[in-house]
Amino acid sequence: MKSQRKVIKRQRAEYKEKLRELRAYLTELNNMCKEHGTESSVVEADVMKAKHDIEYYETQLEHIKKKGKDSGN
Numbered sequence: 001m002k003s004q005r006k007v008i009k010r011q012r013a014e015y016k017e018k019l020r021e022l023r024a025y026l027t028e029l030n031n032m033c034k035e036h037g038t039e040s041s042v043v044e045a046d047v048m049k050a051k052h053d054i055e056y057y058e059t060q061l062e063h064i065k066k067k068g069k070d071s072g073n
Contacts, residue, residue: 012064015057022054 029043029050040047 008064008067012061015061015064019054019057019061022050022057026050026054 026047029046032038033040033043
């Protein structure tokens with residue numbers, strides 16, 4: 001059981017880091033587009049992918065949180 005907790009804890013930390021990176025990426029991408037006058041349609045696919053990935057990691061973190069509550073952690 002302890003090894004499972006370690007895995008979940010490590011996974012949770014990895015997902016949180018991915019979320020921070022993706023949010024920073026979106027912010028930087030938007031800022032650079034504004035700064036350089038790039039149309040949003042040019043980076044639309046990148047923005048959509050990043051938003052989808054953010055949603056995925058947020059959902060996974062919710063599942064991990066729920067598992068922790070269900071197991072009494």
